[in-house]
Amino acid sequence: MxxxxxxxxxxxxxxxxxxxxxxxxxxxxxxxxxxxxxxxxxxxxxxxxxxxxxxxxxxxxxxxxxxxxxxxxxxxxxxxxxxxxxxxxxxxxxxxxxxxxxxxxxxxxxxxxxxxxxxxxxxxxxxxxxxxxxxxxxxxxxMSAEQFFQVVLLPQGDFARFLRAHSDEREELLERLFDTERFGDLEDWLRDRARESASKLAEQTGTLDRIAGQIVAISGTQAPAEPDFDWAQGCLDSARQAAESALAESTAAQAAVEQAEAAYEHGRRVDDQRRRGLQARERLARLVEGEATLTAAEQFRRLALRAAPIVPLADDHERVDADVTAASDAADRARVALTELAEGATLCESDCDDAALVAAVDRWTEESGRWEPLAKRVAERPRLVADLDRLEKTIAAAEQQATDMRTWLEAAPARRDEAVAALRAADELRVQAPKLRAERDHARRVLQAFTDRDQVLAQLADAEQDLLDAREKHSAAREHQLDLRERRLTGMAVELAGALVDGEPCVVCGSVGHPAPATGDAGTSVGEAEEKEAAAAEERASAIKAIAQSAVAALQERRANLDAVIAGADRAATQADHDRLVADLAAAERAAARTPSLQDAVDRIDAEIADRRRTLADHDTAQAGRSERLTALRENLSALDAEVHEATGGRIGIAERRRELAELCRRTRDLREARRELDRTRRRQAEIAERLATACADAGFTGAEEVRSAAASQGQIRQWEKLLEEAAAIRAGAEETLADPEVCAALEAPEVDVAGLTADLVAARARRDDAARVNAVAAQRRTDLEEYVSGFWAALDALAPLKTRHEELQGLAELVSGRGQNSRRMSLRSYVLAARLDEVLVAASGRLREMSSGRYEFVHSDAAGVRGRRGGLGIEVRDEYTGVLRATTTLSGGETFFASLALALGLADVVSAESGGRVLDTIFIDEGFGTLDPEALDLVMGVLDDLRTGGRVVGVVSHxxxxxxxxxxxxxxxxxxxxxxxxxxxxxxxx
CATH class of the missing domain: 3.40.50.300 (P-loop containing nucleotide triphosphate hydrolases)
Known part of the structure; x- marks a missing residue:
């Protein structure tokens, strides 16, 4: 890449x-x-x-x-x-x-x-x-991202930690770089198989223990320490013998129960027949004693049945007598009510038959009909007056609102001008806000730069002073080192000269002649330790000086950046500008925040002006209609009052007269209905009296009083009938019972001891139940033991092969996991990673020897860690000067950098080879060079020069x-x- x-x-x-x-x-x-x-x-x-x-x-x-x-x-x-x-x-x-x-x-x-x-x-x-x-x-x-981060971006800090880490921590990094997942899967597979085998073994052992527990619970014996066939078979044999004995006892008890039940049934049957005969004799005796009561009940029942159809006619006769009295009283009250009115009294004084009453009602109804249209209009007069008052008030209120609206419209233009002016001013301020904000931020950065520059100048002065002190100390340490080196060289010459012997060759040049041996005080010579201590002091002083130089350079760069920000500005003027800009920006932001509300205020004023103008125009139109309505209402009221005065002559009102006529008609109709009801009830009274006399004569009664004395309720009649029926049934049943031959024989036989027979039967049944319960328990125990002993044999046969297989799987799983018989505590995955680590160390040792001038090389250790830690991924360093294997934690800072860089480069080579031999043309080395002295840095630079051969590019990240x-x-x-x-x-x- x-x-x-x-x-x-x-x-x-x-x-x-x-x-x-x-x-x-x-x-x-x-x-x-x-x-x-x-x-x-x-x-x-x-x-x-x-x-x-x-x-x-x-x-x-x-x-x-x-x-x-x-x-x-x-x-x-x-x-x-x-x-x-x-x-x-x-x-x-x-x-x-x-x-x-x-x-x-x-x-x-x-x-x-x-x-x-x-x-x-x-x-x-x-x-x-x-x-x-x-x-x-x-x-x-x-390669993956993790591999790329380790082999292309070489993080020295990570490899320094990797160098000093325990095996478990190294394993974590190596697993990310090398694919060992399949070996881990194999370890997991073996562990899973071992867990499954342990689970099956535990399940089978639990099954065996559970069955043994069931056998112990059933047999009541103590289980042996180890599973035993003979113990289970002995428990089964004992249960079978107990079951046979219980069965024999249960059979004998059942035979005794059957004999006791037969004796009990015969005695109970004889006792029942005897008791029935005695009860029948007693019932017949009681019937003879109550013969008079039964005869009286029969006579009362016959009279009540003859009077029952006549009682409703007697009741109807009493009710119609009461109705005639009530109808007569109602007719009298209706006549009195009609005479309370003047025209009604006049009518009642004359011959007020039914035709006269009808004619009077028709006359009064006709008169009320003539006044009905005018009455309706009079009933509407209060509403007409209320409408007139309400309309007058509405007109007055509307006129006042119109006056207020016209006043508001006259003042509205001035209010709108004020709102528009405020909106324009706020909008002008809002437009200036971005510019003010930018100027304020610039002023703020300049002020901060002033503050930061003051701090930087103070820090720079201290740093420059520290740099001067560091330079002086470094110069002094350097001079002291050179002086000691010179003194040591001089002292070494004096020491060698003191050992020269005339005629013997010099150990330095081999000459046997010594023309000018060095002279001096051998006691003032300097040793190697003092020279090394002076060199170390010079190196520390040089490092302190470099740190001080870096600090001064950084502060100078910071001061230059701040001066560029300040750009010659005056601090006081900048502060004043900043304060002014803050105030102006705050005002502009407030104006920007108020702009929407000010625009809304202008819009609201315009909308309200237009709305009130429309409302005023609508008001004028409505007022004209109200005035016309008011004139029409006043004319209608005057015309109605004139017509009522003309119709009634002023005596009463139309409504009062119509109510008076309606009341006359109602009371006249009530009188007609009361007279008609009285005639109907009198005719019904005569009819019912005639029917009652005929019914009494037919039934043999002299009158209604005799009927009522003979009458009885249906419940009473049913009681008499039930009494007679029960007496007849008792007599028949008792006579039938006494006629039974078995009852007669039982009455003649001696009395049976039923209680003794019952006690014998109970005792026999108790013996049978106990024997049956014991037999059932013994049989169930025998059945359960046969089942559990069979299962015990099967479980015991299956346990041995499961135990053997589990021991094999458990041992193999512990072996590949670094436990058990694995003396090095190394897992299979660690073993594979150890092989990869060995390749990395071989590749890294060449570069480590070159950077350490042939002194150090890596050695792979597969020894187990302390306190039971896993082994296999140990790293040691062989020191060729002493031939001793050293722990990586004993290396100095510079040596640790050599080792970690060599390890990183070796790992890059191995991972590159793992990824198919792809050449990594570009790599980066991150930090770690600050721990090297000039000589060591030369060696490292030589290695880096070798890395870039063949077109490879190396990027070094360092300060x-x-x-x-x-x-x-x-x-x-x-x-x-x-x-x-x-x-x-x-x-x-x-x-």
């Missing part, structure tokens, strides 16, 4: 669009990616990863908030990468999921992620579906100053208040 070009917009700290030409930047095969902390160095690598896989490495992918905070909310974040993968050139464009403001209203709407893949070499159809693009990239690279001098091709990430930018420095120039 080789990267050619990348374009980034609104992504991470990059607000504006930035581009990188990797062909130009990596022309020399090696380039440096550097910048301040937080500027966005890692974001460039994230953009490459996002373009390829739609995600970013590690924990940074958790939040998924990739839209730049420095960019405008409506700017679409986008990454475009052009690369060659697997000999096919392609261009991938991706936009992450983000939010942007809604076009209407407040709030935001979510925009889904989108992507496109264009084959630049025309080798296939373009793709726009995200899953298809991901599949194409993985297929061409031959170490010395790398800037060593690597001419650089991609500098610049941090700013409004987002980061990129500056490319290549051997061809700066862009």
């Amino acid at each position: 080789r990267l050619h070009h990348i374009r980034i917009r609104a992504f991470g700290p990059f607000a504006d669009e930035v581009t990188v030409d990797f062909d130009e930047l990596g022309a020399d095969g090696l380039f440096l990616l550097h910048g301040q902390t937080g500027a966005g160095k890692t974001t460039v690598l994230d953009a490459v990863a996002f373009a390829l896989f739609g995600r970013v490495p590690g924990a940074r992918d958790t939040n998924r908030r990739l839209h730049s905070d420095h960019a405008a909310p409506e700017t679409v974040p986008e990454v475009e990468l052009e690369a060659t993968i697997g000999s096919r050139r392609l261009r991938i464009t991706r936009s992450p999921e983000h939010e942007r403001p809604k076009k209407r209203g407040d709030g935001k709407r979510k925009i889904n992620a989108c992507a496109s893949l264009v084959w630049v070499d025309g080798s296939g159809p373009d793709l726009t579906r995200i899953p298809e693009i991901g599949e194409a990239v993985v297929r061409l690279l031959g 170490v100053d010395e790398l800037r001098a060593r690597i001419p091709a650089q991609l500098h990430v610049l941090r700013g208040e409004h987002g980061s930018t990129l500056r490319v420095q290549s051997p061809l120039g700066v862009s």
Whole structure:
């Protein structure tokens, strides 16, 4: 894979669009990616990863908030990468999921992620579906996203942790890089089979225990410690013997019950017949004692039956007598009521027969009909007067409203002019708001820049002083180191000169002559330890000086940015302008907020003017109609009053006279009806009296009084009939019973002891029930034991092969899982990963030897960990200086960087080979160079030079100053208040 070009917009700290030409930047095969902390160095690598896989490495992918905070909310974040993968050139464009403001209203709407893949070499159809693009990239690279993040974007911190981690932690990374899923599936399959076997064994054991428990519960014996055939068979034999004994006892008890039941039935039957005969004799005796009562009941019943048809006629005669009296009283009351009226009294004084009453009613009805039309008009007079009053009030109120409306219309134009003026003023202020807001924001940024510059200047002064102190300390440490080195060299010459012997060869040059041996005080010589301590002190001072230089450079860059923002402005004038702009903007925003309400006020005034003018015109039309209606009502009232006075002569009103005539007619009709009702009731009275006399004579009664004394209710008659019927039935039943031969024989025989026979039967049945219960329990126990013992034998036969199979599966599952007989505590998957790790260590050892000048190489350890930890993935380092195997945790900071870089490069080679031997033409190495001394850095640079042979491009991500001098091709990430930018420095120039 080789990267050619990348374009980034609104992504991470990059607000504006930035581009990188990797062909130009990596022309020399090696380039440096550097910048301040937080500027966005890692974001460039994230953009490459996002373009390829739609995600970013590690924990940074958790939040998924990739839209730049420095960019405008409506700017679409986008990454475009052009690369060659697997000999096919392609261009991938991706936009992450983000939010942007809604076009209407407040709030935001979510925009889904989108992507496109264009084959630049025309080798296939373009793709726009995200899953298809991901599949194409993985297929061409031959590795997953996790593998790519580890072997192309080499994170040194991750490999340093990997170097020092336990086997379990290394296993997690290696599983992501190497496909060991099938071995894990095999482990899971064996564990599942072992669990299934354990489940079946436990189920079978539980079945056997459950059956044994049932046998114990039934037989009442103690179960043996181990399952036993003989114990189960013995329980069954005992149950069978008990069942045979219980059956014999139950048969004998049943025979005794049958004998007792026969004796009891015979005695009970004789006793029942004797009791029946005695009861029949007693009933006949009671009938003889009540013979007089029965005769009287029979006589009363016959009289009551003869009087029953005549009683209703007697009742009707009494009711009609009462009706005649009531009708006579009603006729008298009607005549008195009619005489209460003058014209009615006159009528009653004359011969007021029925024809005279009819003629009077007709005469009064005719007179009332003549007054009916005028009465209707008189009844409407109150409503006519009320309408007249209401209309006069309505006309007065409407006239007052018209007056108020005309006054309001006269004042309306002035009110409208005021509202229009206020609207124009507010609209002018509203138009100025955007300009005022921009000027206020600029003034605010300038004021903040003044404040920040004061802080930066104070910090810069302290940093420059720290830099001067660091330079002095570094110079002193450097001079002290050079002095010690010189003194050591001098001291070594004196020591060697003191060991020279005339005539013997020199150990340095081999000469036997010593013309000018060095002289001096051997006690002032310097040892190797002192020289190393001075070198370490010089290195620490150099690091402190580099840190101080970086801090001063950063503060100077920050001051330059702030000076550019201030641009020579005066602080006091800027503050005054800011305060004025804040006040003006507040007024403009208030005016903008009031503009809609002011426009509504003008519209309301215009609408109200038009509405009131229409209302006033409608009012004038309505008032004309009301005036005409008022004149007509007054004329109708005057005409009605004149006509009533003329018709009645002023004595009473029309309505009163008509009510008087209606009352005369009603009372006259009441008198006619009362007289007719009296005649009808008298005729009915004579008819019923004649029928009653005839009925009494036919039944043999002298009159109604005798009938009523003989009469009885139907209930009483039924009681007499029932009494007579029961007496007859008792006599017949008793005589029939005494005629039965068995009853006669029972009366002559001695009395039977039924209680004794009953007691004997109860005792026999109790013995039978106990014997039957014991027999049923014994038979059921025998049946249950036969079933459970059979099941016990079958379960015991099936248990042995299940136990053998489970032991085999359990042992094999524990072995492949790193437990049980596995002495190294290494699982099958760990074993496979250990083989992969061994390949990685072999590939990494060559580079580690080169970077450590042949001192170190990796060694794979498959020993088990401490405290039972799994083994197989251990890493140790062989020190060729001592020949000792060392733990990776004993390496120094620089040595750890060597080891982790070599491990990362070795892993990249192995994973590349695993993915089909695809060459990774572009790789990135992220940080870790700050721990190296100049000599170690030379060795690492030599390895990097080897990496770029054959056309490979290596990108180094670091902020170490010395790398800037060593690597001419650089991609500098610049941090700013409004987002980061990129500056490319290549051997061809700066862009």
